[in-house]
Amino acid sequence: MAVNGRSTAPVPTLPSHADPDTDRVLDSGLLHELSYAFGGPFHFLLPHRFDANLAAFRTALSDAGVEGRVYYAKKANKAAVWMERCAAHKAGVDVASVGELREALGHGVRGENIVVTGPAKSDELLRLALLQGCLVAVDALDELDLLITLALTGAVRPARLLLRRLPPAQPHSRFGLNAAEVETALDRCVRAGDAVRMEGFSFHLSGYATQPRAELASELVDLCLKARVLGLQADRISIGGGFAVDYSPADHWHTFLADQRPEHYHASKTFQSGDFYPYHSPVAGADALRTVLDTVPEGGHESLAARLKETGTLLMMEPGRALLDGAGASVFRVQGVKDRDGYQILTVDGTSLSLSEQWFNSEYLPDPQLVTPTGRPTGDEPHPACVGGASCLESDMVTWRKIPFPARPRIGDLLVYPNTAGYQMDSNESPFHDLPLPPKVVLDRLGDRPRWRLDRRPAC
Ligand SMILES: Cc1ncc(COP(=O)(O)O)c(C=O)c1O
Known part of the structure; x- marks a missing residue:
């Protein structure tokens, strides 16, 4: 398979279950507005x-x-x-x-x-x-x-x-x-x-x-x-x-487990498959x-x-x-894109402390969705990229895996990690580097224009 012009084995993917509620939010344009307003990562809650x-x-x-x-x-x-x-x-x-x-x-x-x-x-x-x-x-x-x-x-x-x-x-x-x-x-x-x-x-x-x-x-x-x-x-x-x-359909999960190999991860990082949460x-x-x-x-x-x-x-x-389950997602903005040997290293505006699975010697596997300022791209050619945090730590990877995105991610695009409300969002959060903790936005009403409010009012 051609990946970014190179011939290599396909990079495994792990899409989460279809979720029309989350898709409506992704397609509403709200997330780019909120990313601009907060100037950093945030979570939305349903x-x-x-x-x-x-x-x-x-x-x-x-x-x-x-x-x-x-x-x-x-x-x-x-x-x-x-x-x-x-x-x-x-x-x-x-x-x-x-x-x-x-x-x-x-x-x-x-x-x-x-x-x-x-x-x-x-x-x-x-x-x-x-x-x-x-x-x-x-x-x-x-x-x-x-x-x-x-x-x-x-x-x-x-x-x-x-x-x-x-x-x-x-x-x-x-x-x-x-x-x-x-x-x-x-x-x-x-x-x-x-x-x-x-x-x-x-x-x-x-x-x-x-x-x-x-x-x-x-x-x-x-x-x-x-x-x-x-x-x-x-x-x-x-x-x-x-x-x-x-989180994910059976066929995707079993194929993922069977196919994934160290070369599918940045720096050939290895995880014990038994340490992964059973995503199906x-x-x-x-x-x-x-x-x-x-x-x-x-x-x-x-x-x-x-x-x-x-x-x-x-x-x-x-x-x-x-x-x-299905009650929230985490949004990071791409802040830097680096080319490596056949894949990109993205750096986002937050850290892996806001997607806590790394701290259990594991990784949050459901694929994040790429949302550009004009919407969710589609395309047949995979553009693999891993995702690093905005910190000085080599180990601060939000995703070590090379995710096969449908388009080449660019600065200003958003990565939306699905279904993160259970333990992922905030169980291990820390304001490392004096980065503020990502705010949480409650979406009380969906529709063409979702209605949003902060989960907590800012202290005066
Ligand atoms: C005593 C007790 N009750 C409930 C839970 C919640 O477990 P879960 O989120 O897997 O449903 C935990 C998790 O550690 C627990 O220790």
């Missing part, structure tokens, strides 16, 4: 997609006849708009720090709809959670002791808590209580009497497989039954997050919840949904990434 994802999770619960609650895992994106949507829809929020808890409360989420996760919670976090009536997922025995002490010495209400289980199938996890610790914790809860309300158990599993989630959920139902015999409330379980997002998932989002609910746990004879109903157990979940 709150209606968050609403739709939340509704899909709730529909999966009601279709299965299961009582459940969805808590948005706030760590996946720092924007205020998600808290606003959770408050408006009376959805829950999963927070893991004082800052996150303040943000959720400050945007109108009620304390009773907040679950506090994360290890070794500080006194300050536990105290605030108690005062606001939040549910605390207790990670360790010393944390339980601290929570009970705080509840006994001055809190206005009992401490609402879940006991987080160390997953037996992931015994090296540093989170949760092992079987012996669960016994001890139950005993301490019983002895604490009215100071605590032990509402059930929780877990969060690494990976995205549905079967292990159903298995462990069923074990937690058993634990609830045991705790109820001890006189504890134990009427709910949380299965955490880890509902996959399907046959079962994702709310469908993954449906699958978990339909699964018959090993040794059982009924689905998890049936077990939950039969035992009067409420199902909680904490999706982060999956609620943000």
Whole structure:
């Protein structure tokens, strides 16, 4: 194949799923205006997609006849708009720090709809959670002791808590209580009497497989039954997050994995394919919840949904990434173009700190779209280019891969990375080089002229 006049093997491509909402934004002309106005990279957010994802999770619960609650895992994106949507829809929020808890409360989420996760919670976090009536997922025995002490010495209400289980199938996890610790914790809860309300158990599993989630959920139902015999409330379980997002069609993903080689990356950079996020998932989002609910746990004879109903157990979940599927994208402006041996090195106006995958020894693979001042170019001849950040670090590559663009990128063109709201935009952001953090723009209405506002008003 001819690439820029040279004969070479085709450069693999990984297009994301077609997304008419994002395309309308790309074709509206707004992004160039905003890039000019901000003078740097920015992210745009589509709150209606968050609403739709939340509704899909709730529909999966009601279709299965299961009582459940969805808590948005706030760590996946720092924007205020998600808290606003959770408050408006009376959805829950999963927070893991004082800052996150303040943000959720400050945007109108009620304390009773907040679950506090994360290890070794500080006194300050536990105290605030108690005062606001939040549910605390207790990670360790010393944390339980601290929570009970705080509840006994001055809190206005009992401490609402879940006991987080160390997953037996992931015994090296540093989170949760092992079987012996669960016994001890139950005993301490019983002895604490009215100071605590032990509402059930929780877990969060690494990976995205549905079967292990159903298995462990069923074990937690058993634990609830045991705790109820001890006189504890134990009427709910949380299965955490880890509902996959399907970024790219199956055929593209499998072809990409089969074809990609070091020569397809700048400086022949190598990545372990196992370190890539699984950008294609046959079962994702709310469908993954449906699958978990339909699964018959090993040794059982009924689905998890049936077990939950039969035992009067409420199902909680904490999706982060999956609620943000399709809910945002990241925009960088090309600031420099350099020719190398058969490809270009683009330098954009931001850094890889705003597309965080590099920091996990991996790379965000869905292809960015090229948007020129006159629109999205089309063309048959690929123009491969990698993308560097505007910093002095060799390792600051937004994309090491040589992306086959449909036209030669030029200074002033925009690169729009699709579907970046889940963890990519801001989990590792840093104002390195005194570069400002990219602002976030909320698009409340699409159409020929999308309506935009800043996610947060600038401080005066
Ligand atoms: C306790 C807990 N809940 C929920 C989540 C959210 O996971 P995801 O964004 O994969 O749904 C995490 C992620 O680390 C977590 O640790």
